[in-house]
Amino acid sequence: MNTTQQETEAATLLAASEIKGAKVTNFQNQDIGDIDELLIEPATGQVRFAVLSVGGFLGLGSTKVAVPWLAFQFGIDGSKTKYLLDATRERLEKAPRVEGKNYERLYPADVAEPIFGYWDVEWVVTP
């Protein structure tokens, strides 16, 4: 993959149901898992997190990690959107996990901010 092409340039709207199940690859072009869910803040309409299901890549059972949406980079692969995440096996292994569907706990800043920090995405407090 041409690394200079990795800047976000999707120029389209993505349907939530299209995103669900999308494969995510890392910069080494390894398949790291797929997007399981999108978590949206209703007041601002902002997608805060994508829940990434990383099973096989880690060689563990199914593990879910919450990744800030803005940590992903998008490319175009034919007519499909390509999802890229700068994540080695080690980075995923240490990433903040999500257990079950208790997504509410990801809302407060004291939980969300460290996750943004882990993925090097600036935490912006929305009004």
Next chain:
Amino acid sequence: MNLILKTLVVSLLLVLVGGAGSVALAAKNPATHYPALVSASEIKGTHVKNPQGQDLGAIDEVLIDPDTGQVRFAILDVGGFLGVGSTRVAVPLGAFQITQEGNKSKWVLDADKEKLKNAPKVEGKNYQRLYTTTVAEPIFVYWKVTWIEPESTSAATPASTP
């Protein structure tokens, strides 16, 4: 003296920033109070009512601008309410009042039959056309939601976008 001046400048800046913040807040939906995250799959299938309590239909899809992570539109499937076949309209997310009801989200849209009948429709799954300002902005205007040009795309997207 210098310090006092600096303090003055800083506090003035803070006032300005605070002012800008409240403007941004006003542009959003003031009635939306839902202090939690809602999953996309929970939103899909959620029924929407108007303030008169009539069931307008269900949300069929959520459309996201990948560059900003902002939900631009919810696709509302309004079949039965209009008494016609299944009709889908694109509604800016900011047009909905989303509140909490129990442990679920409650979606209200200020729309009667007439408003929905005249609303911009969506055919098939060609959501790409809703990305362009020329298509999106009139829909925002129709639903009286302030159109804000996406920051990253206005700079990055060449004028040749279809």
